Amino acid sequence: MPDDAMTATGLTRRFDVSAPWLNRVIERRPRQFLRAVDDIDFAVPRGGCLSLVGESGCGKSTVARLVTGLYAPSAGEIRFAPGRAGQPLSAQMIFQDPYASLNPRWRVFEIIAEPLRELKLREGDAIRARVEELLSIVGLSPRDGTKYPHEFSGGQRQRISIARALASEPEFLVCDEPTSALDVSVQAQILNLMRRLQDELGLTYLFISHDLSVVRHMSDRIAVMYLGRIVEDAPTETLFAMPRHPYTQLLLDTIPDVRNPQRHRPVKDGEVPSPLDPPPGCSFHPRCPLADARCRTEKPQMRRWPDGSRTACHRVEEQGGSPARARSNRAPGQASGFVGGGAT
Known part of the structure; x- marks a missing residue:
């Protein structure tokens, strides 16, 4: 679409995780592939934020x-819309770990000057x-340029990472869990900084x-992933108000609710299957x-509502x-399922 900064169509990535050739010959084992991303479609609106969870x-x-x-697709394609003045749209990445993403010797x-x-x-x-x-834009002092990364806290290091990403004057930022290694109070500071920079730049x-x-x-929009596939994709408030997919409902039910901390939350057993x-x-x-017999045999297709x-x-x-809800004619003792919307 003309108002999308980036679109992905049929995006797939497989990794060859086979044993060495000689082991496969001796043990008569076939090659083995891990499908990390499995035929997904999504678009990121220009000037907006799409989150993958x-x-x-x-x-x-x-x-x-x-x-x-950093990886090449095994199948599918990624298209970027033209950037400023018709130039190719520039993209940068903010990494998850602010302790490992900065060179400790610089x-x-x-x-920041390298880009x-x-x-x-x-x-x-x-x-x-x-x-x-x-x-100054990321809330640090110009005098901090003379220091080394180890002299800063985790939140300050992430601000440095953001400044480095902005140095190349990008229009598109890929943020790979940029706050997961930070304390909750510091997370809020970084998120507010990123929202402010989005509006200003x-x-x-x-x-x-x-x-x-x-x-x-x-x-602005959230896409929910499970085992390499997108299972639900919706505007943010729509997803929180009316989650459709059972997995989305499960994720929402894990969010603490300070107004109703004792609410009933169904316990869900089971581990994520091996990819x-x-x-x-x-x-x-x-x-x-x-789940019923159809779920166990037929892969569901993405439907738009x-x-x-x-x-x-x-x-x-x-x-x-x-x-998704349990049918009214379920067998006695059958789980009634979980329906989201109670968590905020």
């Missing part, structure tokens, strides 16, 4: 690396002026997180209380786009 291992970070070109000034020099965006004294400006975000309460503050051997049909069916949401769930499809 899901449990660890669902493929979120792989998507981030595919978008930034002073902060050199860390300016490599891309020839500034020369001479203009480099120092730009670095000091970027430090007209940035577009692809935000990766496992925490729905964090992405609600940041996002090396995903279950047939709907990948969520081993953990879903609403009138409110702009998309869901890949047989039960939602059968109920005409209503949130």
Whole structure:
């Protein structure tokens, strides 16, 4: 679409995790592939924020690396819209760990100045002026450029990471869980900083997180991933008000509610299946209380609903786009399922 900064179509990434050739010959074992991202479609609106959420291992970070070109897709394509003045849209990444993403042997000034020099965006004294400006933009002092990363707290290091990402004057930022290594109070500071920078600089975000309460503050739209596939994609407030997919309902139910801390929350047993051997049909069916024979054999297709949401769930499809619920004629003792909306 013309108002999308980036679109992904049929995006897939496989990793060869086979044993060495000689082991396979001796043990007569075939090659083995891990499908980290499995045929997903999504779009990031220009000037907005799309968040990808899901449990660890669902493929979120792989998507981030595919978008930034660190991985090449095994199938599908990624398209960026033209950037400013018709130039290719520029993208940068903010990494998860502010302790590992900064060179400990470089002073902060050199860390931020490197993109300016490599891309020839500034020369001479203009480099120092730009670095000091970027430090001020992210809430640090220009004098902090003389220090090393170990002299800063985790939140300050993430501010340095943001300043480095902004140094190349990007329009598109991929944020791979940029607050997960930080304390809750510091998370709020970084998120508020990112929202302010988005408004002031007209940035577009692809935000990766496992925490729905964090992405609600940041996002215009949320895509929920499970075992490499997007199972639900909806505008933020629509997803929180009426989650359709059982997995989305489960994620929402894990958010603490200070107004109703004793609310009933169904306990869901089961582990995430191995991505090396995903279950047939709907990948969520081993953990879903609403699964039936169709779920165990037929992979659900993504369906779009009138409110702009998309869901890949047989039960939602059968109920005409209503949130997945247990059928009224369920057998005695059968789980009634979980329906989101109680968590805020």
